[in-house]
Amino acid sequence: MSDGAQAVNYAADGGSSRRRGEPGKGEKVADWADSRLGLYTVAKANLRKVFPDHWSFMLGEICLYSFLILILTGVYLTLFFEASSAEVVYDGSYVPLQGITMTRAYESTLHISFDVRGGLLIRQIHHWAALVFVTGMLVHMMRVFFTGAFRKPREVNWLFGWTLLFLGILTGLTGYSLPDDLLSGTGVRFADGAILSIPIVGTYISFFLFGGEFPGHDIIARFFPIHVLLLPGIMLGLVVAHLILVFFHKHTQYPGPGRDQKSVVGMPFMPVYMAKAGGFFFLVFGVLAVMGGIASINPVWAFGPYRPDLVTTGAQPDWYLGFSEGLIRVMPGWEINAWGHTLALGVLIPFSLFPLILLAIGLYPFIEAWITGDKREHHILDRPRNAPVRTGLGVAWLVLYGVLLVGGGNDIVATHLHLSINAITWFVRVAVFVAPVLAFMVTKRICLGLQLGDRDKVLHGRETGTIKRLPHGEYVEVHEPLDQAQLFTLTQHEQEQPYAIGPLVDHNGVRRPVTAAQRVRARLARAMFGQDTHVPKPTPEEYRELTGGSGHSGGHGH
Numbered sequence: 001m002s003d004g005a006q007a008v009n010y011a012a013d014g015g016s017s018r019r020r021g022e023p024g025k026g027e028k029v030a031d032w033a034d035s036r037l038g039l040y041t042v043a044k045a046n047l048r049k050v051f052p053d054h055w056s057f058m059l060g061e062i063c064l065y066s067f068l069i070l071i072l073t074g075v076y077l078t079l080f081f082e083a084s085s086a087e088v089v090y091d092g093s094y095v096p097l098q099g100i101t102m103t104r105a106y107e108s109t110l111h112i113s114f115d116v117r118g119g120l121l122i123r124q125i126h127h128w129a130a131l132v133f134v135t136g137m138l139v140h141m142m143r144v145f146f147t148g149a150f151r152k153p154r155e156v157n158w159l160f161g162w163t164l165l166f167l168g169i170l171t172g173l174t175g176y177s178l179p180d181d182l183l184s185g186t187g188v189r190f191a192d193g194a195i196l197s198i199p200i201v202g203t204y205i206s207f208f209l210f211g212g213e214f215p216g217h218d219i220i221a222r223f224f225p226i227h228v229l230l231l232p233g234i235m236l237g238l239v240v241a242h243l244i245l246v247f248f249h250k251h252t253q254y255p256g257p258g259r260d261q262k263s264v265v266g267m268p269f270m271p272v273y274m275a276k277a278g279g280f281f282f283l284v285f286g287v288l289a290v291m292g293g294i295a296s297i298n299p300v301w302a303f304g305p306y307r308p309d310l311v312t313t314g315a316q317p318d319w320y321l322g323f324s325e326g327l328i329r330v331m332p333g334w335e336i337n338a339w340g341h342t343l344a345l346g347v348l349i350p351f352s353l354f355p356l357i358l359l360a361i362g363l364y365p366f367i368e369a370w371i372t373g374d375k376r377e378h379h380i381l382d383r384p385r386n387a388p389v390r391t392g393l394g395v396a397w398l399v400l401y402g403v404l405l406v407g408g409g410n411d412i413v414a415t416h417l418h419l420s421i422n423a424i425t426w427f428v429r430v431a432v433f434v435a436p437v438l439a440f441m442v443t444k445r446i447c448l449g450l451q452l453g454d455r456d457k458v459l460h461g462r463e464t465g466t467i468k469r470l471p472h473g474e475y476v477e478v479h480e481p482l483d484q485a486q487l488f489t490l491t492q493h494e495q496e497q498p499y500a501i502g503p504l505v506d507h508n509g510v511r512r513p514v515t516a517a518q519r520v521r522a523r524l525a526r527a528m529f530g531q532d533t534h535v536p537k538p539t540p541e542e543y544r545e546l547t548g549g550s551g552h553s554g555g556h557g558h
Contacts (some may be wrong), residue, residue: 185306
């Protein structure tokens, strides 16, 4: 063979002189890592894991991507922010505030907004990402709640998500308090007032946090490491644990053909799901970047530096804290004076209700499991209509949240809608008790109506809108039969009898001991899963009777 032919063959072989069968550099690196970390076994077991496909599963991804964006933008902002309460005289580029005394924290926030390249954009992306993060967590948890995805074996993962939501609210509070503008300072003052309402220890806690009398000189320096290190670190660990449990447990899926408690219908994690997830991350990042670029949020220069003797007009918290502020704003100013001390019930009661309501949400999976006594694993989601009481409770809580959000912004609602603030406050006071009950009752009736519609659809088919005249002159609508997949989806749910105490006397005439817990459990079981909470599914006999015993063979009218 000529030298020229050898050169051609050498080039065609990729310019490599290695023998056939020798591993390449990439393979060597992979083998080196696998021999030390065992990556191949982990990857083989998980990269081909099947994930079901449904748009609502993207809600959790929005939370994850918003959290990653918060970390990225937060690192950038940390490079320029000074968490100091030392006072300086502003001499920056924003002319209206020149010559004004302010803290270094506020001055550095103005510097980020007006002098750092891209600083204002990053600030606004960070703030919008925080709002989307908490919103996404709430909506994601509501999806999990309404579909029963919190049941065994996912109760611990529900607690992880609940803790993330609670920590997200605390992180938001510490975050928007850092700039030390008049709005954030008003929010911190509100929090201090709530802390002072705690009997006996409230004053000590306040002095400990602020390093003395409010506002003190330490609160910004203390909030900073909590906001950028402590809370994000805990949340990052919870996110990782949450994702590990999602991988460890099979992903929940909506009912449908081929889906049961042991099989999952969907796409493999690699490469399909990862490709979609990567694209969705950049989509979320792009939307947040557009929001940060065109929608102004928290313009601290418009409020000015914080002064304890001033309050901003229309001061409002971020929406996720409007719940707690609404409780306090609409609560009557009740006080108890005894032995030289004042107990501010008008602040203490709503301040206590906020964590108690959140605690009830966190414990709900365990309460429902105790009521049902169901110890099986559940990987198929409920259709919300098939659990009317649970769905009604979720809607009632959301309505309560919305009512209290109106109460938290009663001054804004009054000025924008030209209403009396007293009328709004009294409306909220009444609606707090009435609206959730009405929402529960209406939601339950809607769910039962939808169940009745499903039963009718199974037995009689789908309405086509085609009107047919019978020989004797009657007009009927032609119904189209459902296929087997639709029939399965509408009838796969279980309708078991709720827990009951049973006969109080055994066959020997001896009275059985019944505890108070058993009585409470039986009553709750009847209320949540009794006969009035569901429409009986069509039986096979009813179906065969209407379809002639051989299933639907064509359209029919009735």
